[in-house]
Amino acid sequence: MDYKDYIAEVSSKIGILDVIGHYVKLHKQGRNYVGLCPFHHEKTPSFTVSPDKNMFYCFGCKATGDMLTFVRKIHNVSLAEAVEIVSKEFDVDLPPWHMSTAASKERQELLRTLKVVAEAFSAALQTPQAQQCQEYVRRRELSPDTIQRFSLGYCPRNIDDLIAWCSDHGVDEKSLARAGIVQRHDGRVSSPFAHRLMFPIWDSVGNVIAFGGRAIDGSMPKYTNSPESPLFSKRRTLYALPLAEPSIRKEGIAIIVEGYMDAIALHAAGFHHTVASLGTAFTEEQATLLKRSASRVLLNFDSDEAGQRAARLALSIADRTGLDVAIVRVAGAKDPDELLHEPGGSDLYQLALDQAIPAGDFLIAAAAAGKDMNSVTGRRSFVQEMMESVDAMQDSLLRTQVLTQIARRVGVREEEVLGMYHKGRTRIEQPVAVDPWRIPRKSLGHSRIPTGASLQSTRSILERNVAHGLIHNLDRLPELLPQLDELTFQDEVCQEIIGVVRREASGGTALLAALVAQLSPDAAALVGSWSLEDHKLSYQGLRDTIVRLQLLPLVMAHGDSAT
Ligand SMILES: [Zn+2]
Incomplete structure (x- = not known):
């Protein structure tokens, strides 16, 4: 069974609408379904799904493909991982070719190892050796329910115990070493996680992909994470995402905190829509992960300098991805974990959420901080700094709001700031895209033989028309393709499309x-847009175009102008 058969089989069991509808709210529009594109920022839907063609296409960002392409893009994963996700989430058998590549075999092996290790840690937490860890857990008021929900565990001080447990469960020391859990030097075995409280880190569908370990006896570092691996990339991971996602989807809001303990404490206090960024700055990849279920993100980073820088970076990312972002400030610079353990802590936290500072206000406060806003120099450097942020913004509504606020902050009229903004912007005209189908047929040069530049454009229009026609007549390829044998295509995109059609x-x-799936992004976008057209180019029309193209002389040299 190859890719084609797999897709056909998956499509017969689950439709593209089931898969994409899981991530995007879709509305019926004619034969197709439309929704807000998860891959670019938009206010009106241009993301289109065709259940007939089993394809999606976005008229805004030109993203296109089938359901596996969609899953790959939305989870930021390889084809092999996308197949696993679809198989797991929608309960379809994995295709037999799936395990064939060395890379996916290694991946499967690593996933199995980490799953067994997580079970080993979990079991170890219940043993007498874990006494100090159990005390720590009690001190931090982690309930048995929380421990179970987050699959918390203990990595024994004696690593031989861990190795023995895992080997009883079918995972040898070599596999543990490959997964970064143990290492052996001069016959002595050790682990960076020895005698630590262990947090399994999951990918977005609940596979264990890494671990975090917290010291329980004051040793340093306080936290140790698994190294980056083919499975684990900090940038692409949000701690507790599979646990939080149902609530995030329900609320449309995600709370982002920095650390494991903050996320766990918030879940325990009923804020189930919380994830942690694992101590990194909030990244664009993480924003993409959230965008499929949230429209609003509340960032709650530590109130120190680093946290503020991270929050500022996060704002620009969120603006680019179209998420509505606000900053949560907890009174007294406490982290959420600390606050929630105080009497009335969760009410205070809810209050902090309700009072989250909108993105624009936060940017303004950050730019004004440390500047003398009473002096001309101070105000000028404030405006300059803000203009850079504003210029980077894609959301025009947010941009206008911020410009208004800038004007208010420096005490000038709004129009003045707007004028400065528009004057300062260098407008680059986009080249006009020519759609060959919009060009009237009679301008294609029936009556005279075109030469030079006009010949070039006639040729490229006809070539595109042939490629376009083929896409609409895939059922008649056996008759059509031999007619193309004598033809040379000069347009690179057409060459590519026709090459792939022939191969398929x-x-x-x-x-x-x-x-x-096999085309370059440009060619894929073109074919994707053609495929969703309601009308169908006729077989006869296509044959006529092929004949016209056969009669057209080749353009010998580029840039050869008509004389
Ligand atoms: Zn799009």
Whole structure:
């Protein structure tokens, strides 16, 4: 079973609407479904799904493909991982070819090792050796329910115990070493996690992909994480995401904190829509992960300098991804964990959430901080700094709001700041995109033989028309392709599309989604947009175009102008 058969089988069990509808709210529009694009920032839906074609296409950012392409993009994963996610989430068998590559075998092996290790840690927490860890857990008021929900565990001080437990459960020391859990030097075995409280870190569908370990006896460092691996990248991971996602989806809001303990404390206090950024700055990849279930993000970083810098960076990312972002400030510079252990802590935290500072206000406060806003110099440097932030903003509504606030802050009229903004912006005209289908047929040069530049454009229009026509007549490729044998295509995108169509058709039929999956982004975008058209280019029309193209002389040299 190859990719084509797998897609066909998956499609027969679950539709593209089930998969994409899991992440994007879709509305029926004619034969297709539309929704807000998860891959770019938009206010009106241009993301289109065609259940007939099993394809999606975004008229805004030109993202296109089949359901596996969608899953790859939304989870930021490889094809192998996308297949696993679809198989797991929608209960479809993995295709037999899936395990064939060395990379995916290694991945499966690593996932299995980490799953067993997580179970070993969990079991170890219940043993007498874990006494000090159990005391720590009690002191931090982690309930048995929380321990179970977060699969907390203990890494024994004696690593031989861990190795023995794992080997009883089918995982040898070599696999543990490959997963970064143990290492052996001069015959002595050790682990960076020895005698620590262990937090399994999951990917977005609940596989254990790494661990965090917290010291329980004051040793340093306080936290140790698994190293980056083919499975684990901090930038692409949000701690507790699979636990939090149902609530995030329900509320449309995600709370982001820095550390494990903050996330756990918030979940325990009923704030189930919380994830942790694992001590990194909030990244664009993490924002993408949240965008599929949240529209609003509340950032609650530590109130120190580093936290503020991280929050500022986060704002620009969130603006780019279209998430509504606000900053949560906890009174007295406490972290959430600390606050929640005080009497009335969760009410105070809810209050802090309700009073979250909108992105624009936060930027303004940050830019004004440390400047003498009573002096002309101070105000000028404030405006300059703000203009840079404003210029980077994609959301025009947010931009206008911030410009208004800048004007208010420096005490000038709004129009003045707006004028400064527009004057300072260098406008680069976009080249006008020509859609060959919009050009009237009679301008294609029936009556005279085109030469030079006009020949070039006629040729490229006809070539595109042929490629376009093929996409609409995939069922008749066996008759059509031989007619193309004598033709040379000069347009690179057409060359690519026709090459891929030929390759696919050699197996009999060509599947649209499989074609798109093999094309470069430009060519894929073109084919994606063609595929969603309501009208169908006729077989006869396509044959006529092929004949016209056969009659057209080749353009010999580029840039050869008509004389
Ligand atoms: Zn888009």
